[in-house]
Amino acid sequence: MPNVALATVVTFPMLPEFMVLRLSFHLFHGYDFRWFIRCDRESEKRLCALNGVTAVVYTEQTPPRSAPGEAAFNEIALQKMNAMADAWSSGSCDAVVFLDADLIFTADLISEIAATSSDLVLTPNYLPPAAEALQPFHGHFNAGFIWTTTPAFHDRWREAFQSRRWELSDQVSLSDVAAGFTVFSLGPTANVGFWRSENAHLFDFVRIDDACSCLHVHLFQHPESGRGWLEKMFALHCLRFLKLSLEGRHILLLKEIVTLDDSRWYQKSLDLSGNPLKKSPRLGGSDQEVYRYP
Numbered sequence: 001m002p003n004v005a006l007a008t009v010v011t012f013p014m015l016p017e018f019m020v021l022r023l024s025f026h027l028f029h030g031y032d033f034r035w036f037i038r039c040d041r042e043s044e045k046r047l048c049a050l051n052g053v054t055a056v057v058y059t060e061q062t063p064p065r066s067a068p069g070e071a072a073f074n075e076i077a078l079q080k081m082n083a084m085a086d087a088w089s090s091g092s093c094d095a096v097v098f099l100d101a102d103l104i105f106t107a108d109l110i111s112e113i114a115a116t117s118s119d120l121v122l123t124p125n126y127l128p129p130a131a132e133a134l135q136p137f138h139g140h141f142n143a144g145f146i147w148t149t150t151p152a153f154h155d156r157w158r159e160a161f162q163s164r165r166w167e168l169s170d171q172v173s174l175s176d177v178a179a180g181f182t183v184f185s186l187g188p189t190a191n192v193g194f195w196r197s198e199n200a201h202l203f204d205f206v207r208i209d210d211a212c213s214c215l216h217v218h219l220f221q222h223p224e225s226g227r228g229w230l231e232k233m234f235a236l237h238c239l240r241f242l243k244l245s246l247e248g249r250h251i252l253l254l255k256e257i258v259t260l261d262d263s264r265w266y267q268k269s270l271d272l273s274g275n276p277l278k279k280s281p282r283l284g285g286s287d288q289e290v291y292r293y294p
Contacts (some may be wrong), residue, residue, distance in 0.1 A: 004094070004097060004110060005034055006033050006035045007083035008037055010038075011039065016260045024104045029108060035052055065221060074170075078158070081158040085154055094149065097145070102144075104217060106250060113147050118149075120182070122145070122184075122185055123191035129198070139171035141174040141178065144191055150181065189212050193217065201226070205237045210245075236270075
């Protein structure tokens with residue numbers, strides 16, 4: 001397998017999510033990987049204490065949690081390319097994989113990818129049919145997981161992003177940039193997010209496949225809007241998946257997430273919803289199974 005470096009961006013509000021990402025990655029892939037992290041000063045104080053981490057401070061301020069379209073969000077998006085550049089500059093890797101800090105690995109994905117010979121490995125958003133019209137605004141590929149074997153990629157991605165810095169432009173620009181490389185697209189069991197569910201706004205989420213290798217989920221945000229509650233309920237959906245799993249490492253992850261949740265909302269919600277998931281009627285003509293909380 002090639003020598004793979006891991007790149008990500010961590011701000012202090014996202015630090016608990018990163019700790020879950022790091023644990024999940026190591027549980028399924030081992031510890032022989034180095035992390036290259038762009039971060040704020042407050043996060044750097046904690047990240048430097050971790051083995052295998054090279055942290056570069058890009059701001060002395062602690063950015064708040066931000067949403068697409070906000071200036072702080074675009075600044076964080078720019079750091080994605082810079083983190084990948086840091087990894088390549090180390091001179092110690094054959095491939096770089098960028099990971100959003102809010103990913104959770106649930107299986108070994110890197111070994112599967114290492115067998116490919118493409119310049120890029122990306123994950124399509126796999127939007128449901130009713131949302132396909134939004135693809136020009138959301139992008140075909142998701143920017144939360146990117147594997148590359150070429151140092152040319154992040155520079156071209158940065159140029160494309162900076163040429164149109166608007167909402168989700170880091171993600172939308174991926175399609176144009178990817179056209180200049182050979183691309184392998186992962187299937188729908190990787191990088192699973194709430195946007196896959198046609199009725200996510202009703203908290204009806206597509207069943208997570210047992211073969212899922214990676215979840216994309218905000219765990220520790222404080223819901224202050226409808227979007228915030230959507231993400232919180234999808235997070236609970238993901239925790240139910242871990243709870244019902246027969247994989248011991250999934251249970252370790254579940255316990256870690258519950259422990260990091262200072263509000264104890266997950267613990268209380270899981271205690272209250274201990275019954276098996278109930279299958280709801282298929283919605284919108286979809287042939288995918290959708291699950292509703294009891």
